[in-house]
Amino acid sequence: MAANAPAEAxxxxxxxxxxxxxCQKLKDLIIEESKEKSSPAGMHPLLIAAACKGSLEELKLxxxxxxxxxxxLRDQLEAYPGNSxxxxxxxxxxxxxxxxxxMSAASILxxxxxxxxxxxxxxxxxxxxxxxxxxxxxxxxxDNALLYKQNYNGDTPLHCTARAGNSKxxxxxxxxxxxxxxVEDLLRKENNSKETAxxxxxxxxxxxxxxxxxxxxxxxxxxxxxxxxxxxxxxLLEEESIAQTLYDESEDNILSYTGPDGQNALHAAVLWxxxxxxxxxxxNKSLTSEVDYNGSTxxxxxxxxxxxxxxxxxLLSFCVSPPSPWPIRMLLDANPAALYQADNSGxxxxxxxxxxxxxxxxxxxxxxxxxxxxxxxxxxxxxLHIAAADSSGRRTVAFACRTPSLAWILNMQDTDGNTAxxxxxxxxxxxxxxxxxxxxxxxLNLANKKGQTPLDISRFNWPRGMKHxxxxxxxxxxxxxxxxxxYGGCRWDHFMEAYTKEKGKDFRGQELEKLKDSTQTLSIGSxxxxxxxxxxxxxxxxxxxxxxxNGGTPILAGRYTFDAFVIxxxxxxxxxxxxxxxxxxCGSPMIDFKSRRVYYVVSVVFVSSSVTSLTAAFALGAYxxxxxxxxxxxxxxxxxxxxxxxxxxxxxxxxWALLARPLCSRIGLIPALIVMSDEIxxxxxxxxxxxxxxxxxxxxxxxx
Numbered sequence: 001m002a003a004n005a006p007a008e009a010x011x012x013x014x015x016x017x018x019x020x021x022x023c024q025k026l027k028d029l030i031i032e033e034s035k036e037k038s039s040p041a042g043m044h045p046l047l048i049a050a051a052c053k054g055s056l057e058e059l060k061l062x063x064x065x066x067x068x069x070x071x072x073l074r075d076q077l078e079a080y081p082g083n084s085x086x087x088x089x090x091x092x093x094x095x096x097x098x099x100x101x102x103m104s105a106a107s108i109l110x111x112x113x114x115x116x117x118x119x120x121x122x123x124x125x126x127x128x129x130x131x132x133x134x135x136x137x138x139x140x141x142x143d144n145a146l147l148y149k150q151n152y153n154g155d156t157p158l159h160c161t162a163r164a165g166n167s168k169x170x171x172x173x174x175x176x177x178x179x180x181x182x183v184e185d186l187l188r189k190e191n192n193s194k195e196t197a198x199x200x201x202x203x204x205x206x207x208x209x210x211x212x213x214x215x216x217x218x219x220x221x222x223x224x225x226x227x228x229x230x231x232x233x234x235x236l237l238e239e240e241s242i243a244q245t246l247y248d249e250s251e252d253n254i255l256s257y258t259g260p261d262g263q264n265a266l267h268a269a270v271l272w273x274x275x276x277x278x279x280x281x282x283x284n285k286s287l288t289s290e291v292d293y294n295g296s297t298x299x300x301x302x303x304x305x306x307x308x309x310x311x312x313x314x315l316l317s318f319c320v321s322p323p324s325p326w327p328i329r330m331l332l333d334a335n336p337a338a339l340y341q342a343d344n345s346g347x348x349x350x351x352x353x354x355x356x357x358x359x360x361x362x363x364x365x366x367x368x369x370x371x372x373x374x375x376x377x378x379x380x381x382x383x384l385h386i387a388a389a390d391s392s393g394r395r396t397v398a399f400a401c402r403t404p405s406l407a408w409i410l411n412m413q414d415t416d417g418n419t420a421x422x423x424x425x426x427x428x429x430x431x432x433x434x435x436x437x438x439x440x441x442x443x444l445n446l447a448n449k450k451g452q453t454p455l456d457i458s459r460f461n462w463p464r465g466m467k468h469x470x471x472x473x474x475x476x477x478x479x480x481x482x483x484x485x486x487y488g489g490c491r492w493d494h495f496m497e498a499y500t501k502e503k504g505k506d507f508r509g510q511e512l513e514k515l516k517d518s519t520q521t522l523s524i525g526s527x528x529x530x531x532x533x534x535x536x537x538x539x540x541x542x543x544x545x546x547x548x549x550n551g552g553t554p555i556l557a558g559r560y561t562f563d564a565f566v567i568x569x570x571x572x573x574x575x576x577x578x579x580x581x582x583x584x585x586c587g588s589p590m591i592d593f594k595s596r597r598v599y600y601v602v603s604v605v606f607v608s609s610s611v612t613s614l615t616a617a618f619a620l621g622a623y624x625x626x627x628x629x630x631x632x633x634x635x636x637x638x639x640x641x642x643x644x645x646x647x648x649x650x651x652x653x654x655x656w657a658l659l660a661r662p663l664c665s666r667i668g669l670i671p672a673l674i675v676m677s678d679e680i681x682x683x684x685x686x687x688x689x690x691x692x693x694x695x696x697x698x699x700x701x702x703x704x
Contacts, residue, residue, distance in 0.1 A: 043111035043119070051122035054132040059119075063105040063142060105142045116152035117160075124161035124169055133172050140176055147176055147186065154191030162200040167209050170197075174216045187217045194227035196220065202233045207242050214249035221246045221255035229256035235265045235276055243276065247283055257284065262292035270302040274327055281334050288335035295343035296352075299331050303349040303365075306358045328364045339365060339372050346378030354383035357392035359399050366406075373409050380415035387432070388420035394431040397424065401439040410442050417448030425454045425480075428461065428472040430655060437479065437662035444485040455485040456495070464511075470652040479659050482675050483666040515586060515596060522607060523583045526576050529610045533573035533617075541565070541621045556624060563698035565620040571690045572613035579607035605686065608648065613690045615644045620694075645688065656680055 050058035112118055117125075120139050123132050140147060150156055161169040177186040190196055198220050201209040210230075214220055221230050234243040243265075247253055257264040257280075266287035269277045280287060291297055332339060342348050350372050353361040362383060366373050376382055384400050387393025397420065400406045411419050421442055424432040436442045445453050452460070458477040468474065487495070540554045540562075556562040582603035586596045619641035626634035646653075656679050663672035 040116075041111045043113050044108075047108070047111065047119060048113065048122060051119045051135065052126045054123065054127040054129060054135050056131060056134050056138065059135055059138055063108055063138075109139065109143050109146065112151070116150075118146050118149055118151070118157075120146040120149075120157045121151055121155070121160050124157035124166070124173065125164050128166050128168060132169065136169070136172060136176075144176075144180065147173065148182070148189065150189065150191065154193070156186065156189050156191075156197070158186055158189075158197040159191055159195075159200055162197040162206075162209055162213070163204065165204050165206050165209065167206070167212060170201075170209055170212055174212070178216075183216055187213060187220050188223050190224050190227075194224045196223055196230070198223075198230045199228075199233055202230050202239065202242055202246075203237070205237070205239055205242065207239075207245055210242055210245050211249060214246070218249065218251035219254075221250045223256065225256075227258065228260050229258045229265070231255055231257055232259040232263075232265045232268060235268045235272070235280070238272055238276065240276055240279065243279060253283070257287060261294075264290050264292075264298075266290075266298040267292060267296075267301050270298045270327060270331070271305065274330075277327055277330060281330060285334045288331055288338050289341065291341075291343070295345070297338050297341050297343075297349070299328075299335075299338040299341070299349045300343055300347075300352050302327055302331060303353040303358060303361050304356055305361070306356050328361060329368070332365075332368050336369070339369055340375065342377070348372070348375045348377070350375055350383045351377050351381070351386055354386040354393055354396055355390070357387070357390075357394070357396060359395040362396055363399065370405065373406055374412070376414075380413070382409055382412055382414075382420075384409055384412070384420045385414055385418070385423055388424040388429070388436070389427050391427065391429045391432070394429060394435070397432040398435040401435040401442075407439075407441045410436070410439060411446060413446070413448070417450070419443070419446055419448075419454075421446075421454045422448055422452070422457055425457045425476055426461065428476065430472045430475060430658060433476050433479075434658050434662050437483065437659070438665050440665060444480065444483060447488045451488045451490055453486060453488045455480045456488045456490070459487075459495075460498075470655065472655070475655050475659070478679070479663065482663065482671075511593070511597075515600060518600065519583050519587045522603065523580060523587075526579045526583060526603070526607045526610070529576040529607070529614055530573055530580060533569050533576060533610070533614060536569050536617065536621075537566075537573065541625050559624070560698050560702065561620050561624050561627075563701065564694050565617055565624065567697050568613050568617035568620060568690070568694045571693060572610045572617060575606045575610035575613060575690070579603040579610060582606065608687045609690050611648065612645050612688055613694065615641050616691060616694050649683065649687065652683060653680060 044062070046058070047062050049055075050062060109119055113122070120136060123136050123139065126132070127135070146157070148156060155163075158170065158173050161173060174183060174186070177183045187198070188196060198210065198213050201213060223229075231243060231246050234246060246255055257266070259265060259268060264287050266277070266280050269280050288298055339349060343352075347355070350362060350365050353359075353365065373384075374382060377386075384397065384406075387396035387400070400410070400420075413419055418426075419442075421433070421436045421444070424436055437444075444455075447453050455477070458473065458480055461473045462477065463473075541556065554562065580603075582599045585591055586599040586603060588596070591599070619638045622637045622641075623634045626637070656676055660672065660676060663675060667675075
């Protein structure tokens with residue numbers, strides 16, 4: 001009989017895989033097909049529809065437990081014929097099962113949706129009425145194992161109904177499990193995200209369902225043993241009432257506080273509302289000493305917030321409010337030792353606060369315990385070292401420098417011998433450097449373990465070759481020099497040897513690349529200025545005379561402003577032309593490198609001078625045309641025009657203005673004024689000399 005049975009069709013890919021050398025491929029295909037055959041059957045669409053509607057009549061019919069169907073249901077059944085011989089096995093497996101006479105209800109209920117949901121999952125997720133309860137009873141009566149079955153996401157029907165906020169169905173499903181004495185099995189089941197149904201209730205903020213679940217299992221809030229707890233989720237979502245319920249309804253008030261990455265609920269609370277923080281400290285003060293995988297306590301987390309915790313009401317959240325001192329105070333009162341607890345990197349909370357520029361937090365920590373200012377990390381750094389090494393810590397450095405009680409830490413050295421001044425100079429942070437320089441207790445000539453003073457480091461930071469003379473590195477070096485800082489005890493030739501080694505011996509290629517890029521950018525502006533100046537020369541304001549004697553001459557010729565305008569246009573054209581020619585030579589590879597650098601520097605000066613000349617020409621031209629009819633507007637234009645020139649040099653002005661106070665405190669008022677005059681007025685004269693020619697020459701020519 002077996003010999004006469006028709007042979008089962010073999011898939012073409014299996015036949016191909018039987019070739020020699022394809023054994024592994026054949027094995028993989030067989031395993032894959034075995035997995036497909038073991039996958040559950042797809043649920044019939046009519047069964048899905050009946051479950052989503054909560055139709056007890058249709059469910060009974062589909063499960064072969066009901067009378068003959070109504071005409072409407074007959075029509076629906078006819079749309080899904082039972083003859084499936086023409087359809088492939090894959091389609092049958094993934095789309096539907098066929099309701100045939102004599103097929104058991106258990107077999108029908110084995111079908112699942114594309115997400116792995118059973119009929120009971122659908123009933124739990126979709127319905128709130130008594131009809132859904134009755135349907136759930138029917139399904140449970142046919143196959144009670146469905147109550148505990150998980151879908152592809154690991155969710156049980158209880159997860160689904162809790163997520164939907166269906167408290168009535170939650171109570172009913174718990175009652176069904178209680179009848180089997182398996183309440184804990186149902187409630188403590190975790191999905192693929194390591195979450196119980198309690199997490200779903202917390203997530204939707206339904207305190208009633210939370211109470212219902214905890215009354216059924218008072219130890220439920222202790223689960224999962226690994227992963228974020230329900231309390232952590234409540235804190236994260238700022239659900240204070242639910243957090244209180246979790247604590248009150250748990251047996252002996254014992255529950256899980258765990259969160260992701262080894263954190264606990266207090267780690268999350270310190271980043272949010274103060275009320276939640278206070279509540280958790282009342283629950284369990286030992287949370288303050290627990291650490292995550294990085295060794296961070298909740299105080300580390302709080303210290304990492306630059307602006308502290310937002311404590312304003314939600315409707316006023318757009319307002320900027322100062323950080324509240326209470327969260328820090330509450331944590332320290334609960335566990336003062338947390339201030340001295342270091343993380344895996346050796347950083348205490350005050351170091352973390354310094355790394356993010358949280359100057360207010362540092363103030364609170366030092367006010368609570370002044371000795372914490374001297375805490376060091378594994379590299380021997382205090383909070384001042386960390387703040388000085390980064391631009392974000394400038395306000396922290398300023399706070400330390402203006403606080404007399406912290407003068408004793410200003411010259412502390414780390415394991416490399418660096419003070420805060422060394423690190424601020426190395427970082428090139430001008431504001432931190434200015435704060436340190438203004439404090440007379442800061443020593444300028446302390447050497448680190450490499451024998452380097454701050455002046456050595458500032459010189460070491462200078463790039464080789466061409467450089468911006470008003471960069472932070474250059475300004476810091478000049479300020480230290482003016483204040484009498486000294487180099488370390490190292491021979492200059494040895495210093496330059498180390499400097500050359502650090503910066504690289506072969507820097508010619510980099511310098512040529514700098515020249516190339518800078519020349520291209522600068523030449524565009526230079527040519528444009530020359531074109532504008534050339535055009536303005538032949539389109540003079542005021543028009544031209546039309547009489548026979550002086551025909552074609554400018555009408556405004558002979559006036560002081562007109563003569564100054566012409567000189568300005570002339571200087572603008574000449575300076576931009578000289579700059580353009582210099583840039584042409586600078587870009588020529590046939591000229592030696594040093595000459596190209598000279599051409600570039602000269603071109604920069606002349607192009608900047610052409611900008612000054614063109615700005616003066618614009619102001620003079622507008623004044624000539626507008627002064628006779630609207631003098632105030634003409635004056636306003638003349639006043640605003642110099643902003644173009646000022647913007648070019650505003651960086652230099654601001655930097656030296658920032659250093660004015662430190663220079664005065666170090667070398668005195670008069671020497672400081674001399675230094676400032678040399679650095680600011682001298683550079684202004686270098687680029688603004690055309691103003692003297694533009695306004696001086698017409699006056700001289702008119703008087704002579």
